[in-house]
Amino acid sequence: MAAKAGPPRGMRDFLPAEKRHRDAVLATISERYQQHGFDPIDTPALEEHDTLHSGLGGDNEKLSFQVLRRGLDTADLQAVTSLDELTDLGLRFDLTVPLARYVATHRAELPSVFRALHIAPVWRAERPQKGRYRQFVQCDIDIVGEASSLAERELLIASADALDALGVSGYRFRVNDRRLLTAVLEAAGVAPDQHLSVLITLDKLDKVGIEGVLDELTTRHGGQIDARAMRDFLERASEPVELDAHAIAQLMSATEDSAAELVGWAADVAGRIGPEKVVFDPTLVRGMGYYTGSIIELFHPELGVSLGGGGRYDGMVGRFLGDDVPACGFSLGFERLIDVVDSRRHAGASRLALVYTEQTPLQALLGVKAELIQSGHAVVLAQSKKNKKALFGELETLGVSRVAQVESEVPPVDELTWRELGE
Structure with missing residues (x-):
């Protein structure tokens, strides 16, 4: 019987023309990011099991490809109570967790503020479907050690430059802040230990609408949440909100000072890359639980898809070091971006x-x-x-x-x- 000729499900071969196009786009992205002061790094495809399952990767930890320990025999298989006991390594499912481990490993060799560029494949045990693969490339930039909003400004300005260099137009950076969302939840009476669960439901707003979100919140949380306050927020948030600290503070039930921080950096970026390219989205959540402040999504209204995202995750690196280290990052969704970029414009040298x-x-x-x-x-x-x-x-x-x-x-x-x- 002949061996199956195709690649594994959810993984792909690339013909020469496709590979040249991908390489040319990646080269442009890398060149532009390095022009903005980001230094390329690399990490192993494999990380320790405990690193990948430290609680930092959210739901992606469940999608990790795990590697069995060497030298196992049938007795080992019979003695375990969990398959995790049989594994010691795993393929990285994103580039953020490896970066946090990398910074902790090399802290003494790195500058106090480190701007990292990491472009590499990652693996997730997804159910393969259109646009969703088990192996795909991520393009991450991160600034570690910068507590001010200079990090957010640099990340978005550099990313806009990369997108412009690729000839991508019509994109928008949607911005919000987890602390503003926390104010919304507190005003609706959501207990702190239920915040993440409620945010996960809010993150479904684009798919199920206001009524769908409210129905799920009622089902999951019942009388533990002020449904009227949540409905009021969702209905008011469905209308465009300008980058104005007072308007945002009123909508989010937050202090004007907390809204002013977001408006300060977002308005600055908008002034530099184009006012239409930065919009405040009060319902933007992004599902990863490690975000502590700003959250950002790169959206293309005409295509109706996200082309990337990121935000501030000040607690992650400290989990490895034991000391708090501020960090903020942004990732371009390369596999979706590659379909947007004109292959003739970035075909490389003839x-x-x-x-x-x-x-x-x-x-x-x-x-x-x-x-x-x-x-x-x-x-x-x-x-x-x-x-x-x-x-x-x-x-x-x-x-x-x-x-x-x-x-x-x-x-x-x-x-x-x-x-x-x-x-």
Whole structure:
């Protein structure tokens, strides 16, 4: 029986044109972020089981691919009460938890304020479906050690620059703050130990609407929540809210000082990247429980999808160090972003092709190829075929823009006759 030829479910192969497009987009993102002072790092694909299941990864911890300990036998399998006892490693399910561990590991070698750029694949045991994969790339930038809103400002300005460099338009940064949401919950009488549960329900607003959210809150929390206060908030929050501290404070049942902090950095960013690109969304939650302050989502209204998100997570690094360390990060959703970016704009350098025959002297052919490479060109060799249309079609899929035919006599480079493909 022949082995199955396809990749594992939820994972993908990439043909050369796709891979070139992905690499070109990643190169642009990396270049722009580094221009803004973010330093590239990398971490192992595998992390210790206890690191990945330390309570920092939220629901993603349940989606971790776990690795069995070496040397297990049937006696070990019979003796355990939990499968976790059989594992000591796991594939990283995001880049935030590894970053927190990385900073704790290398704290003495890093600057007091560290700007990290981490672009790498992650793995989650998702149920595969359209747009949701078990292996995918994340593009994260994080600022660790900066307690002020300078972090939020830098993260969004750098990300907007990367998006603009990719030719992405029409995007919006939706912003909110967990502390403002906490004020809403307190005004509705939600007990502190129920805050996360209620926020998870609020996070479903876009999918189930106001009535759906209220029905779930009533079912799960009953008389423990002031449904009238929550309905009032949701109805008022459905209308656009300007970046105004007084208006936000009134809506969120918060102090004007707490609203002013958000307005300060968000308005500054809007002034720098475009006022239409930053909007306050009082119902923005983002499901991860580790957020402690600002929360951000990159949204594309025309596509109706999120292209990334992030926020402040001041408590995470301290879980490894034992000392509080402020941290804020943002992640571009690369797998969705790649579908938005025009592949023709970011296809990378075009390639040349030398089409040769059986009579072409290979030594001379390779000499011409070497000269072209030395002059900065990428060069593909292709043997001639009777069906030139099919041959040129194959070469176009390889990113070739011009071809030169080389017969039994190989001319000097400056005497080659080039033909433009696609004309």
